[in-house]
Amino acid sequence: xxxxxxxxxxxxxxxxxxxxxxxxxxxxxxxxxxxxxxxxxxxxxxxxxxxxxxxxxxxxxxxxxxxxxxxxxxxxxxxxxxxxxxxxxxxxxxxxxxxxxxxxxxxxxxxxxxxxxxxxxxxxxxxxxxxxxxxxxxxxxxxxxxxxxxxxxxxxxxxxxxxxxxxxxxxxxxxxxxxxxxxxxxxxxxxxxxxxxxxxxxxxxxxxxxxxxxxxxxxxxxxxxxxxxxxxxxxxxxxxxxxxxxxxxxxxxxxxxxxxxxxxxxxxxxxxxxxxxxxxxxxxxxxxxxxxxxxxxxxxxxxxxxxxxxxxxxxxxxxxxxxxxxxxxxxxxxxxxxx
Numbered sequence: 001x002x003x004x005x006x007x008x009x010x011x012x013x014x015x016x017x018x019x020x021x022x023x024x025x026x027x028x029x030x031x032x033x034x035x036x037x038x039x040x041x042x043x044x045x046x047x048x049x050x051x052x053x054x055x056x057x058x059x060x061x062x063x064x065x066x067x068x069x070x071x072x073x074x075x076x077x078x079x080x081x082x083x084x085x086x087x088x089x090x091x092x093x094x095x096x097x098x099x100x101x102x103x104x105x106x107x108x109x110x111x112x113x114x115x116x117x118x119x120x121x122x123x124x125x126x127x128x129x130x131x132x133x134x135x136x137x138x139x140x141x142x143x144x145x146x147x148x149x150x151x152x153x154x155x156x157x158x159x160x161x162x163x164x165x166x167x168x169x170x171x172x173x174x175x176x177x178x179x180x181x182x183x184x185x186x187x188x189x190x191x192x193x194x195x196x197x198x199x200x201x202x203x204x205x206x207x208x209x210x211x212x213x214x215x216x217x218x219x220x221x222x223x224x225x226x227x228x229x230x231x232x233x234x235x236x237x238x239x240x241x242x243x244x245x246x247x248x249x250x251x252x253x254x255x256x257x258x259x260x261x262x263x264x265x266x267x268x269x270x271x272x273x274x275x276x277x278x279x280x281x282x283x284x285x286x287x288x289x290x291x292x293x294x295x296x297x298x299x300x301x302x303x304x305x306x307x308x309x310x311x312x313x314x315x316x317x318x319x320x321x322x323x324x325x326x327x328x329x330x331x332x333x334x335x336x337x338x339x
Contacts (some may be wrong), residue, residue, distance in 0.1 A: 005293040007093060009072040009277070011310060017269040020130075021175075021251055021262045022321070023056035025049070028176015028277040030096065030123025034116060039109070040334060041188050042116055046100060046234055048183040048332040051099070057093070069306055073147045073296040074280045081141060081149025085156060090166060091130050095122030124169070131168025135161030138272060139218060140284030147281075147291055160213065169209050170203040171265060174245070178258040183332045193254065200246050204240035207242055211235065220282070221275040231274040238267025 026049045036042045054272040068075040079086060093116055103115035139160050142150040177196035181189050214221055223229045241264035248257040276282065280296055297303065 002300060003304075004300060004307065007307065008066070008297070008303055009273075009280075009293055010064050011026070011314075012063055012070065013269065013273050015059055015066060015268055019056070019059035019063060020269060021265050022059060023053070023129075024127075024172045024265060025176045025179035025258075026053040026056055027123040027127045027191055028172040028174070030120045030127075030176070031173045032177055032180055032195065032227060033123075033320045035195075036188075037245075039112065042185060043104075044188065045180055047334065048180055049062050050100070051328040052095070055321065062317065065305055066306070066310075066312075070292075070298055070303060071280060071296045072298060073292075074291050076244065077141075077143065077147045077281055077291060078137070082136070082156060083248055084153045085129050085133060088125045092122045092125030092129075095119075095125075097122075100253040118147035123212055127172045128165050129167075132156065132161045134168065134272060135164030137281055138164065138214075138218070138221060138275060140282040142285055142298060143281065143283040143289045144303070145289060147289075154201075160218065162168065162272055163206070163210055163213060167203075167206040170199065170206050171261075171268070174199045174203045175258075175261045178245075178249075178261050182254045182258050184294055188256045189254075192253075196257075197246075200242075200249060204246065217305075220287075221259055224277060225275055234267055234270040234274050240263050241267055243328070283313075 029045055029049050032044055033045045036045060065073075072313040091307050099115045099119035099122055103112050103119070105114075133156075136156050136158070139158070142155070144150050174196055177192050177199060181192040181196060185194065241260045245260040245264060248254075249258055278293045279290045280293065283291075298306075
């Protein structure tokens with residue numbers, strides 16, 4: 001295994017983690033959007049994510065493109081094996097975008113309510129299915145010798161994958177609620193904060209249950225941690241961040257709670273990566289058929305050229321992200337509201 005394979009494994013992990021942190025609160029906002037009492041509140045929520053939601057999706061597109069170029073067999077196996085699920089994710093992302101653009105084209109309450117429901121559906125589908133997909137990869141997939149996925153769609157809806165999916169959904173709901181509470185003020189911020197306090201307990205309980213189930217029923221995932229005890233810093237860090245999130249939330253320190261939520265996501269993604277390395281898609285039946293950094297990467301020259309391109313363009317993506325968040329920092333208002 002060359003250093004380039006490891007670098008690209010880390011870079012893809014950074015891109016997917018960046019997407020989970022940034023677009024995670026956009027998706028989570030969709031949950032709270034449906035339960036807002038007034039149209040003004042829903043417009044406020046959309047204004048809070050309006051300047052950033054489409055830019056945040058760049059991290060997902062870049063991560064998927066990097067996976068395609070750096071580890072093509074993994075891309076082929078995962079995207080073909082989870083084809084229907086990923087089409088549902090794509091449908092959800094398109095529905096979210098259409099809902100944001102269409103809801104204010106008519107000043108009609110029923111029209112707006114339809115698109116409000118569509119917006120929530122379009123955010124919750126990806127939020128759940130991303131976690132289900134990760135759960136399947138963590139537990140291992142039924143692979144043929146050529147790397148093709150042999151199971152069907154309903155095989156993906158196994159109990160462990162659904163548990164990870166629901167955990168991911170709770171994580172995103174909390175993250176989105178904290179973002180909205182941070183960007184609003186007054187009564188609406190207080191109501192969102194109260195709802196997040198309840199959601200936090202669900203998040204914490206699911207994290208503990210998922211950890212216990214993994215330890216008991218997925219011992220293979222624990223092997224890396226047993227060989228390298230320092231890797232336990234990832235799940236312990238995630239746990240500390242989730243607890244800190246709850247503490248700061250009860251102190252009324254919403255910004256600190258949001259930062260803790262982002263760190264928890266980083267810790268959870270790091271935990272997933274640590275449990276998989278050097279595998280990318282483990283085989284559930286014959287571990288020798290697993291897709292790894294060794295047998296799934298592109299050629300050395302391809303990885304080298306891609307790394308040069310990444311060194312040039314990654315700072316542009318990061319710079320744009322920093323600029324857009326600095327430009328639209330502060331509380332959101334309805335002054336000049338678009339939605």
